[in-house]
Every structure is written in C-alpha cells, then in structure tokens.
Amino acid sequence: MKINQFLDATYLKTAEQAGISEQENLLKVVQLVEEAIVYSYKLIMIRSKYIATVKRLLVAAKSKVLIGTVIDFPNGNASIEKKLEEAQKAINLDADELDFVINYSAFKEGKIDLIKNEVTNCVSLCLTNNKIAKFIIEVAALSNEEIIVISQLIKQVVLDNFGEENAKYVFVKSSTGFYKTEDNVPNGATLEKIKLISKNAKPLKIKAAGGVRDYEMAMKMIALGIDRIGTSSSREIITKEQNLNLGY
Template identity: 25%
Template structure:
C-alpha cells in the first residue's frame, strides 16, 4: 500500500492515547482537539477513566469515540473495583473499555479468571466495545499468546489488543501475526489493536499490511482495526501533508 494512503488509513484507525501517569485535564483538552485533525477524525481517544466525562463534553456530537482502561496496567485489580470502574466509565460517557486480562494468572496455569473477568466486564459495559489487552510482551510464549487469544474471544472480547504500553516489550509484528491468526481461525467478528511502540508511518503501515495479509484486503477499518499510540500522530500528519519525515516522540 502506498505510504500516504497507509497514513490516511492509520489516522482513521488511530486510538489517540494519553495514559501518562501525570496526565492533566488540559492535556485531555489538547488530545481531543488533535483528535479532530484537518485530515479527518481519529477513531477514538484512549484516556484514564477520570477524564472520560471531560472528553465526552469536549467531543459531544462528533464521530470520535471515547475509550478508557480498566484493570490497568497490572491486570491485578480486585474484580469488584474493576466492575465498578467499568460502570462509572460507561455512565460518564465511555464508548469503549480496554481491559487488561489477568495475564499473570494465565501464566500460572489459571484460565478461568480470564473468562470470568471478561464476561463480567462485558456485562458491566452494557453493550459498549470491550478490548482485551493480553500483554503479549510479557506472555511472550506463542502457546500462551494463542491461549490468551482464544480465551478472550470465548469471553466475548470485541477486540484483541497487544499491550498496555507500560512494559518493556509492547506491540510486535510476531505477536500481531499470532493474534490475527487466532481471530481468523475463530471465525468471530473480532478486531485487532496493536499498541505501544508504534511511532512512525512505516510502523503503522507494517501492521496494516500484516492485517490485510492474514485477514484479507479491505479488512482494515476502524470497526476491525485500531492502532493504540500517542507519538505516531505527528508522523502520520507529516506523511499525509508531504512535509517530510516526522519521527514520533518517545511516547506510547
């Protein structure tokens, strides 16, 4: 795919993210303004739960969706707290819930907590999109990644997401291929979201190419494919505008 076209598609599929620990309300104002780019809106903003109501006010009536995170980033929050946070986020206006699965329990051989947590969050999300964050860079082992994918799909996840962006190894093409293969094998209508470490237009284009290789030409759209990133935005805009390379920052 030609690079400008890839940049345009990636921008439309972008979950523009600010999950910095020091994020402030004015940072959300900036994020929401950037989400409505001169070249079209991004798919969503992805933010901490405490900022959902603010983003809803800023983005009201527009096409940009609001995603937030729960059980994040460790995957180890108490179940009751996760459900309460999910319900509050929905009440505040969240369209999408990005849930970190209890991946460390899976690594210890316990699969049931993954299913239980997903099913309960799906119920609490009341019809909103739920993305299961697998933390593939920690799982690492191919068999474990495949098991996590299958459990997440069985539990009702609408998307499989690689990573929190908070660990040493985040999105990789290797993990992405495994996840896409499992989505294809399941026959389910499940999307794919690489996240963390995607900083250049070439990075984004590589994931688009991978998704279309595994899932077929034309599969990539905001309904089935997202890119979770903060630092790739400027690079995509620079590619679209033909202003030369604009490498991403060291952010998410």
C-alpha cells in the same frame, strides 16, 4: 484508505508519571482532544478521570471522535468485582470503549476459569450497555505460546457465550505500553506478536498498541489485519500520510 480511522490517539500518563502538575496534565489531555477533532481520529484514549472534560469538548465541537478509557490499568490483577465496578463508572461517564487489562498474571499461573469468568462478565457488561470491550493481554509478559493460548481462549469465550455476531464488538489488544522489560526489549506491539494474535483471535478485532510510532510501522500493522492502532504518535503518523498524498 484513511489511516485516521485506525487511530486511537492515546495519553494515559498520570501527572506523577509525567512529572508535571495535575493542571499541566489536564492541558495535555485537552490538547490531544483538540488534535483529535482536527484530524478526525477514531478515538481518544484517556484515563477515566478525564472522560467528562473530553466529552464536553467533543460535544461542543460536534465531533464524532469516540472516547475510550482503560480498566484495571496497567497491572490487571484486581478482582473481577473491582474490574466491573470500575467499568460501570466509566460507562456511567459515557465512555464508548473500555480497554480491560486482563489478569495475565493469573493466566500465567494456569487460572483459566478466572480468565473465562473475567472475559464473560466484562463482555456482558459492555454489550448490555452498547460499549466496545478490548482485552489487553500484555504480550511482553507472555511467551509466544501463551499469546496463542490466551488469544484463542478469549475468542472461544466470546463465541461460546455471545455468538459470532457479537465478535465485532470485542478486541484483543497487545499491550499497555507500561510493562517494564529487561534489556530494553520492546514492551509493545511487534509484527511477530501481532501475527500471532491475528491468527488466533479472529473473528474478534485486533488492536496493536505500544511501540507503533511512525506511518511505516502503522501500515505494516494494518497489512497484518489489525483494526485499530493505539499510539501517542497519531499526529506524526497522519502527517506523514498527508505529506505522501501531496507528493512530498
């Protein structure tokens, strides 16, 4: 097994969030692209404003690394119309995969029909354009019971409307990595949360994101049946695998 094909190498900070200039932020994105090309990651996950630059670099390098971006990030509370508009712009820029932050606040308020419509419309747009759709459910904002229910809900909407043959094009993803928790409680993927998603969302695919920072945790996630890992620590993870293969 080569762990590089599980890795969605991620850099989603704005210049303001990083406390640097826009030019410096762009340089971080370019550096991540160069790293992704060297290590043949599955995908590079960046903000949509950088898609054109990333695409140009990947094409020039004849790289097979895919491009992913986030939609309605990080809060997920925009209207369905706004989500679809943002998604269409990313598709037009030639993003391969779209990670939608689902309206988890509306879900917690019991607005189930809104969630069903959101999933249906977003998946339809992605499938029509041969793109992968991922739904970030923000596990740190949900109870275990809510994680079970929303995972089952997304799965059922996809199966009922698009058939099991299209399940492989839709992911349930754990986290944005930007959710603010109290008392330093983990805000991303944990083994407990991923077990719940995996048990209730399959045959949809699963992406563990947020908090997977080393090879050991990555391997534990893979053992639970996840299909992708979203991480800003891709280089550390793949370097450890290479060292193990060399007997270090």
